[in-house]
Structure formats: structure tokens, C-alpha cells
Amino acid sequence: MALQCLRLLEKTLVATISRTNQGVLTGRSHLRSFPNQAAMPRVAPDQEVVADFSKEENEEKNEIMSNVNKQVKEDKHGRLFAVIQLCGKQFKVTNEDLIIVEGYWDPQAGDKIKMEKVLLVGSSDFTLVGRPILPSSLVHVEGTVIEKSLSSIRTHFKKTPRKQFQRINFSRIPQTFVRINTVEIRREVNEKVDVEGIEGRIF
Structure with a gap:
């Protein structure tokens, strides 16, 4: 056999x-081969190269830029707001706002902090959106640490039914209170700077 x-x-x-x-x-060959070049799809003869922006779109973009720069230069944009990222969380802030940062954080009371991760700045007429963040030379957001304390007592209760097991724990989380001092735009939107990079940023 x-x-x-x-x-x-x-x-x-x-x-x-x-x-x-x-x-x-x-x-x-019993193995599948790659298709020939003749079998590959060809570009249609009626296709043409399209520019990123048409002439009308460029004129509209330049007009919007000039209006925004005029408001920034004459300080007629009104109250600005910003979306910042701080300690892994995002906050929408404006002048004289008070935000609470939970968890352990090094800055002490009285320290001034410059917010480097500014995702968005806007007013009632325009909004500047970063990709993903706005340049530090364009937007300036500053805050002051006014107090460091603990949160209210939080209760954690655990119980297993029919097992005579229950536990109750209490915890308090460190909190840092930050007062936003200024939210401002420091230069024109379409102004080109000599050097742009990530030097001086805090990640």
C-alpha cells in the first residue's frame, strides 16, 4: 500500500x-502575470490640466485677504476668540476667560504662559484655521496661572451583589486655574516671514 x-x-x-x-x-505560466502596457487605461484625449484657482477665485481670495488685513491693521475686528490645546485637551477661550486644567502640571501660581498650540482664531467676520496649528508669529495667546488647588471630593463606590463585597474610595484631582490675558493677531495674514519652523514650540 x-x-x-x-x-x-x-x-x-x-x-x-x-x-x-x-x-x-x-x-x-500558471502564475498570474502583470498586465501589458497596452491593457493599461490611457488618458482620455479630451482631458486638460486645471489650475488650482481660477482668475475669479484668485481675485475673490485677494479681496478677502485685504479685508481681513485691513481689520487687523485698524483693530476693528472686535473681540477675538481662539481654540487652544493645553495638556491634551482643547479649550475655546477669549480675553479674561478662566479655564481649569485638571491633573498634575508644573507651572506655579503667578507664572505667565504663552499658548503655542493655537488651532483656530476668529472674530465675528472671519476665522483663521491652522493646518494643524497657526504660526506662533501670527497669533499670540497668553495666560497667567492664578491658583493651584484640588478638586472637590469624588466618591468611587464598588459593590459585588451576593458576594458581601463593597468598597468606597475618595479622591481629589489637582487643578490649575489659568486666566487668559490676551488673544491677538500680530501681523498680516498673507505676510511671508523669512523663516518658519517649529523652533521654540512646546510639544
Whole structure:
């Protein structure tokens, strides 16, 4: 029985090798080959290259930029608001706002902090959106730490039914109170600076 199985396996291997050799010699293979260049889709003759912005769109963009720069220069934009990222959380802030940062944080009471991660700045007429953040030379958001304290007592109660198990724990989380002093735009929106990079940023 074992001898018959070996002979059957040998015949199968010989037949496979012969088919493979035949496919190689005749230019055919049992493996899937890549499509020929003639089978690849070609570019349609009626297609054309389209610019990023048309002439009308460029004129509209320049008009919007000039209006925003005029408001910034004459300080007629009104009260500005900003969306900042601080300690892994995002806050929408404006002048004289008070935000609470939960968790351990190094700054002490009286320290002034410059917010480096400003995601968005806007007013009633326009909004500047960063990709992902706005340049530090364009927007300035500053705050002052006014108090460091602990949160109210939080109760954690655990109970397992029918197991005579229950636990009650209390915890207080460190909190830092920050007063936002200024939210301002320091230069024109489309003004090009000599060097732009991530130097001086706090990540």
C-alpha cells in the first residue's frame, strides 16, 4: 500500500514539473502575470490640466485677504476668540476667560504662559484655521496661572451583589486655574516671514 502511494506521488510530481517546464518554454505560466502596457487605461484625449484657482477665485481670495488685513491693521475686528490645546485637551477661550486644567502640571501660581498650540482664531467676520496649528508669529495667546488647588471630593463606590463585597474610595484631582490675558493677531495674514519652523514650540 505504501509503495503504491509513493508511485502515485512520483507520477503527480513528474506531471507538475512537465507542465511547469512546458509553460516556461512556451511563454505561458500558471502564475498570474502583470498586465501589458497596452491593457493599461490611457488618458482620455479630451482631458486638460486645471489650475488650482481660477482668475475669479484668485481675485475673490485677494479681496478677502485685504479685508481681513485691513481689520487687523485698524483693530476693528472686535473681540477675538481662539481654540487652544493645553495638556491634551482643547479649550475655546477669549480675553479674561478662566479655564481649569485638571491633573498634575508644573507651572506655579503667578507664572505667565504663552499658548503655542493655537488651532483656530476668529472674530465675528472671519476665522483663521491652522493646518494643524497657526504660526506662533501670527497669533499670540497668553495666560497667567492664578491658583493651584484640588478638586472637590469624588466618591468611587464598588459593590459585588451576593458576594458581601463593597468598597468606597475618595479622591481629589489637582487643578490649575489659568486666566487668559490676551488673544491677538500680530501681523498680516498673507505676510511671508523669512523663516518658519517649529523652533521654540512646546510639544
